[in-house]
Amino acid sequence: MGYPQPSHERETPVLSKYFGDRDATSLDGWRKRGGYEGLRKALSMTPAEIVDIVKASGLRGRGGAGFPTGIKWSFMKPGDGKPHYLCCNADESEPGTFKDREIMRWTPHALVEGCALGAYAIGAETAYVYIRGEFTEPLARMRQAVREAYDAGILGTNSMGTGKRIDVIIHKGAGAYICGEETAMMNSIEGRRGNPRIKPPFPAVSGVFAQPTTINNVETLAAVPHILVQGADWYKAMSLSSPKSTGSKLFSVCGNIARPGNYEVTLGFPFKDFLYDLCGGPLPGRTLKAVVPGGISVPIQTMEEAEASKMDYEGFIEQGSMLGSGGVIVFDDQQNMVKQIARAARFFAHESCGQCTQCREGTAWTTRIMERIRDGEGTHEDLDTLFSIADNMTATTICVLSDSCAVPVMSGIRKFRSEFEALIKKPKFHPVTAAVA
Amino acid sequence: MATTAEPTTAVAQPKMVNLTIEGRPVSVPEGMSLLEAGKRAGVLIPHYCYHPGLSIAGNCRMCLVEVEKAAKLAPSCATAVAEGQVVHVYTEKALEARKGVLEMLLINHPLDCPICDKSGECELQDFTYQEGPAKSRLRDPKRFSPIEDFGGDVLYTTSRCILCTRCVRFMDEIAQDTVLNVSARGDRAVIGKYEGKELTHAWAGNVIDVCPVGALLSKDSLNKARSWELDHAPSICPGCSQGCNISIDTRDNTVIRLRPRPNDDVNKYFMCDIGRLDYRWINRQDRIEVPLVRRGESLAASDWDVAIPAAAALLDGKRVFVAASPNLSNETLHLLAKLVASAGGSGAYTVRIGPEAPLPGVKDLSLRADRAANGAGAEILGFKRTASPLDGLAKGDVLVVADADLSTATVDQLALPGAILVIGTTLPENLRTASVVLPIANYAEEEGTFTNLRGRVQRFSQAKAAPGMARPSWWVVGDVLAALGKGEAYYLASEVFSAMAGEVSAFSGMNYDGLGMRGMVVNGGAS
Numbered sequence: 001m002g003y004p005q006p007s008h009e010r011e012t013p014v015l016s017k018y019f020g021d022r023d024a025t026s027l028d029g030w031r032k033r034g035g036y037e038g039l040r041k042a043l044s045m046t047p048a049e050i051v052d053i054v055k056a057s058g059l060r061g062r063g064g065a066g067f068p069t070g071i072k073w074s075f076m077k078p079g080d081g082k083p084h085y086l087c088c089n090a091d092e093s094e095p096g097t098f099k100d101r102e103i104m105r106w107t108p109h110a111l112v113e114g115c116a117l118g119a120y121a122i123g124a125e126t127a128y129v130y131i132r133g134e135f136t137e138p139l140a141r142m143r144q145a146v147r148e149a150y151d152a153g154i155l156g157t158n159s160m161g162t163g164k165r166i167d168v169i170i171h172k173g174a175g176a177y178i179c180g181e182e183t184a185m186m187n188s189i190e191g192r193r194g195n196p197r198i199k200p201p202f203p204a205v206s207g208v209f210a211q212p213t214t215i216n217n218v219e220t221l222a223a224v225p226h227i228l229v230q231g232a233d234w235y236k237a238m239s240l241s242s243p244k245s246t247g248s249k250l251f252s253v254c255g256n257i258a259r260p261g262n263y264e265v266t267l268g269f270p271f272k273d274f275l276y277d278l279c280g281g282p283l284p285g286r287t288l289k290a291v292v293p294g295g296i297s298v299p300i301q302t303m304e305e306a307e308a309s310k311m312d313y314e315g316f317i318e319q320g321s322m323l324g325s326g327g328v329i330v331f332d333d334q335q336n337m338v339k340q341i342a343r344a345a346r347f348f349a350h351e352s353c354g355q356c357t358q359c360r361e362g363t364a365w366t367t368r369i370m371e372r373i374r375d376g377e378g379t380h381e382d383l384d385t386l387f388s389i390a391d392n393m394t395a396t397t398i399c400v401l402s403d404s405c406a407v408p409v410m411s412g413i414r415k416f417r418s419e420f421e422a423l424i425k426k427p428k429f430h431p432v433t434a435a436v437a
Numbered sequence: 438m439a440t441t442a443e444p445t446t447a448v449a450q451p452k453m454v455n456l457t458i459e460g461r462p463v464s465v466p467e468g469m470s471l472l473e474a475g476k477r478a479g480v481l482i483p484h485y486c487y488h489p490g491l492s493i494a495g496n497c498r499m500c501l502v503e504v505e506k507a508a509k510l511a512p513s514c515a516t517a518v519a520e521g522q523v524v525h526v527y528t529e530k531a532l533e534a535r536k537g538v539l540e541m542l543l544i545n546h547p548l549d550c551p552i553c554d555k556s557g558e559c560e561l562q563d564f565t566y567q568e569g570p571a572k573s574r575l576r577d578p579k580r581f582s583p584i585e586d587f588g589g590d591v592l593y594t595t596s597r598c599i600l601c602t603r604c605v606r607f608m609d610e611i612a613q614d615t616v617l618n619v620s621a622r623g624d625r626a627v628i629g630k631y632e633g634k635e636l637t638h639a640w641a642g643n644v645i646d647v648c649p650v651g652a653l654l655s656k657d658s659l660n661k662a663r664s665w666e667l668d669h670a671p672s673i674c675p676g677c678s679q680g681c682n683i684s685i686d687t688r689d690n691t692v693i694r695l696r697p698r699p700n701d702d703v704n705k706y707f708m709c710d711i712g713r714l715d716y717r718w719i720n721r722q723d724r725i726e727v728p729l730v731r732r733g734e735s736l737a738a739s740d741w742d743v744a745i746p747a748a749a750a751l752l753d754g755k756r757v758f759v760a761a762s763p764n765l766s767n768e769t770l771h772l773l774a775k776l777v778a779s780a781g782g783s784g785a786y787t788v789r790i791g792p793e794a795p796l797p798g799v800k801d802l803s804l805r806a807d808r809a810a811n812g813a814g815a816e817i818l819g820f821k822r823t824a825s826p827l828d829g830l831a832k833g834d835v836l837v838v839a840d841a842d843l844s845t846a847t848v849d850q851l852a853l854p855g856a857i858l859v860i861g862t863t864l865p866e867n868l869r870t871a872s873v874v875l876p877i878a879n880y881a882e883e884e885g886t887f888t889n890l891r892g893r894v895q896r897f898s899q900a901k902a903a904p905g906m907a908r909p910s911w912w913v914v915g916d917v918l919a920a921l922g923k924g925e926a927y928y929l930a931s932e933v934f935s936a937m938a939g940e941v942s943a944f945s946g947m948n949y950d951g952l953g954m955r956g957m958v959v960n961g962g963a964s
Binding site for chain 1 (some may be wrong): 493494495496497498499501508509510512515533534538540541542544545574575576577580599600618619621622623624625626796
């Protein structure tokens, strides 16, 4: 946590250690706290050595997909005569997720260091940091950090006096969720419309400006300097459950919970303890009903599933959901799940880029049906239709936005069907239906 | 983004890949898409955003097929063939996915086929009939968007649009004039115009043809016909020397519209708007419909049996000057050249000049400055290109006006010849002094060939009936030659062509069957 409250004793503050510490945002303050030691160490090594250390640490992508970072970096073939690029995905827009925002707000130099280190490891001279358009404060902090790093010779043509060139360029997005999809982000960086691209070719072959590119999440890159300083074994040892999930992870908790905020725990932490102990459990007089553990794109969990979950990549899958981005949304007994799912569907309909038919039409159609049911004008056939639409929207499109819309709808109907049926059975009178909206 | 399919100029033989599509083994070059390979195997995989002349967008998701051992359905337009692949197009899984796409495409579609110009030639209709859902499950009001004028000849019916972006890609990649874009996102997305821009590019009208649905319509042919009322005749655009392959679409013997016909060697899939919209002259009503023979002061209506001998009598033993139209077929020009050769004298043609308008995305495709279809053929057949149509006319010659435009000829020039024989579609005021007038069919009313500026000989076929007693031009000239005893009468254009191929070395070895619908280049290349 670190901010606004001090870290809980059961947390593992690695990335969040200096959250709330205003002094850590400046270069001097960051150096006092051991900053840029990881980069200094890395620049004395060969890129291949760094990749091996990251591979050995077991670090996996923190953006949602959980792809092993070291393996991703090893796809970049050094010496192919092409310019390589690193893109840092700081377009954090997944509903319920606000961990990258805090990293950039409080420890911008951690990300600058991670970007510089990652760029060097994949043979790139340029790292783009694509920051979500709405993130005004993180943007200002990051711009200042990059300026300081250039002035101190950490970035630029002679990085830390090693003669290596590393540039970090801050790119501000314009407020589109879809630009957090890696290929849409590359289009956006190039100045095109933020539409996801067809894969293959994969970014490691043809990415931004059609050159080999690696895209990493903010949290992933911020963790790398720690691994370099403290060693792969230290990181690998941080694991409470599955050996495939190592290290610490930030979880953003919001919704109907006593103490919302960012919590950093070792992967494999019991979710039940997390919710009731660290986060303080439900608000007084209420009980928890459902949890979305990894941003709204992952399946909703019932409390039974949630309480049985281990907080790592495998643990959430075992309990019918996914770790995702670590955006925990908690719903209590006062919430109507139909209303919540309808709101989620509206978000995806609003954010669909509109390329693929199933997504363009499906997200909007889903929204209309969901809002109709919410307003008491649904039928039982609507539930079948929703399922069938969601089925059409899964695994048929260029990117996974349409899958993400289908997920809360399908899991919601499956797990909270009674709430849907209650609204269908007792129709309310609405002179203006939401269908017109 | 993949690049546009350009003809491969590389000499190296491409590696062949063997795969099975719907149980049919097929061997195709490496790198080809499953969709194109399907065409080779005789399986048309339903698709919307894919167009062979444009880059791959992969956004309609209609061409999803099942590939054995692949986890997900593959978009066949964006999936390259691989050795040993087994592809299923009509499995339940693939059919369900495509049915889902069609349902999504149709939920907000106005379903106004009864008043849509595209009806009958609409890919959305075709594939919906083939494998779409019979019923809609939409219980909510449909989305509506207004119609927009895109400038030029193009009207955008937003509600019918499926956002395949073929039009956007055509303008960006082929016309290379960035006018269209996708505006807004999600289900609010529409095709938009950039501020201050209109579809006024000389080739912009092709967006109408590439549109697979009724979203982009031609203002010119709006509401003129239902597509199933149209007859289609393969032809060649006579607008310039490029020789774009076209289809002449007629309804009740009236030309309604011209559309491009694919030919990789000439115009790919495209034609320019100038050619496309210049067809009303084909329908003109002020035609000569009967042979006219001079009786004293006036031209009297006559019959072919009278007019042909009268024309022959006029020409017999005289020096001849032929003013030929460069839009006459090779066949007719060949017979006219024989007339010139047998009677002594000369033949000439004039070509109207206009500004060029290239299509940047296609190699060697342009609206050419020479605004005539067969200048190259006339040149090969011995006609002289002159600045003015009667240059070279000597006093006392018999002037044969073979549909040439003599509107610029002076009274003095027209007083020079001993007699005037008109072989034409119309009889302009200044040629009323003619002794004999023989009515001929215009190019859309007869069969023949044109030679384009690169020496490609291409056939055009008859699209409509000639008015009254008018006959094909080669027939009329052949009859005149026969009456003079200097040739034989012909009854088929192909016979004239074969005779020409036997006599003129540039055409030797060619015949109509060999030319097919794509044409052949004359021997020795362009003249």
